[in-house]
Amino acid sequence: MTDISSAFSDTYAEAREKFIAAANEAQATITSYEQAEKGPNGERLFIDFATVGPDDAENAIIIVSGTHGVEAFCGAGIQVNILSNPDELAKYADTKIVFLHGHNPYGWAWLRRGNQDNIDLNRNYVDFSRRFGSNEAYSEVHKLMLPDDFDVSATNAIDSWVEEHGQAHFFTVALTGQRIDPNGIFYGGLEHAWATKTVSKALPTFVKNQKRVCLIDVHTGMGGYAGALILHAYEPGSTNSDRFNDWYEDKVTNEMEGVDTSEIEYDNSGAIATALDDLLPDHETLGVVIEYGVVDLRRTIDSLVADNWLHAKGDLGSDQAKAIKQENLDCLYGNTDDWKRKVWEHSSWMIESTAKGLRALCTKE
Numbered sequence: 001m002t003d004i005s006s007a008f009s010d011t012y013a014e015a016r017e018k019f020i021a022a023a024n025e026a027q028a029t030i031t032s033y034e035q036a037e038k039g040p041n042g043e044r045l046f047i048d049f050a051t052v053g054p055d056d057a058e059n060a061i062i063i064v065s066g067t068h069g070v071e072a073f074c075g076a077g078i079q080v081n082i083l084s085n086p087d088e089l090a091k092y093a094d095t096k097i098v099f100l101h102g103h104n105p106y107g108w109a110w111l112r113r114g115n116q117d118n119i120d121l122n123r124n125y126v127d128f129s130r131r132f133g134s135n136e137a138y139s140e141v142h143k144l145m146l147p148d149d150f151d152v153s154a155t156n157a158i159d160s161w162v163e164e165h166g167q168a169h170f171f172t173v174a175l176t177g178q179r180i181d182p183n184g185i186f187y188g189g190l191e192h193a194w195a196t197k198t199v200s201k202a203l204p205t206f207v208k209n210q211k212r213v214c215l216i217d218v219h220t221g222m223g224g225y226a227g228a229l230i231l232h233a234y235e236p237g238s239t240n241s242d243r244f245n246d247w248y249e250d251k252v253t254n255e256m257e258g259v260d261t262s263e264i265e266y267d268n269s270g271a272i273a274t275a276l277d278d279l280l281p282d283h284e285t286l287g288v289v290i291e292y293g294v295v296d297l298r299r300t301i302d303s304l305v306a307d308n309w310l311h312a313k314g315d316l317g318s319d320q321a322k323a324i325k326q327e328n329l330d331c332l333y334g335n336t337d338d339w340k341r342k343v344w345e346h347s348s349w350m351i352e353s354t355a356k357g358l359r360a361l362c363t364k365e
């Protein structure tokens, strides 16, 4: 058993080693998929799955880390805290738990949000054979989001734009995702990324005997220091929305940084948590996102713009690059004992509440 903080890591390679060790200790079944690209130090990169729990369990919980690369330090620490703690695992003795470790291992190792092609995986789970959103309005801000140089005038320009057009409109055009500029931020891609294809194929094999599946995708970047935002895309009053309100004691939010999400127009779908009906058509599914905050959102957005600029137009070997990478990490990972403990306590409660909620659905039938 590991103490809470030491389940978290400082590099992708360290995190993977801890995950595999903890999964082996828990006698989990491990399945790994290696991607072609390597990390900045030549590290091999993998999407790893570990599964525990009875094969004939009626319910499954899938816990995802690293959909947004660098955000994985949080979710992976939570995963290792469960796998390495027999008392935690005992809470789920009747449930299949699937740990998806490093959804975007490239972005994680390189300390960035997107993958090797600058694709935001959480905009990529789209059925490209059907009509899909591209968010043409992104062209209003694409120059702001990818300036020629990244300096204080770049962030001032964003501030002025937000002041003029309002936060809700900024969220809509800049942050919901786009398929206009492959070098821009939150680019959703025009075809499925390697990770999307790999996960889409693998995931059903781990839950084939389960009736119900709840996927929890762990993110960081919103909610304030160690704050938690539980977000989902189900309509208010729908069965799954009511279930989440019930399970999570009405702590589900529809507000992000003072903006009511109903004011944000999502033209783009493509999040893994909203694609479950396509991924697992034979299951009853629920998908939810948990966001743990570190610093204020405005600073985080600047750091994402800076990092995106660095990969598109900057010099990865420069001192500025080091500073940008450190800032990205500081915005998306609260690397202190206090932050880790708070995040772990919340996620432990949330995952256990999920298992209880799913269990109650069995007995009702």
Ligand SMILES: [Zn+2]
Binding pocket: 067, 068, 071, 219, 220, 221
């Ligand atoms: Zn995220």
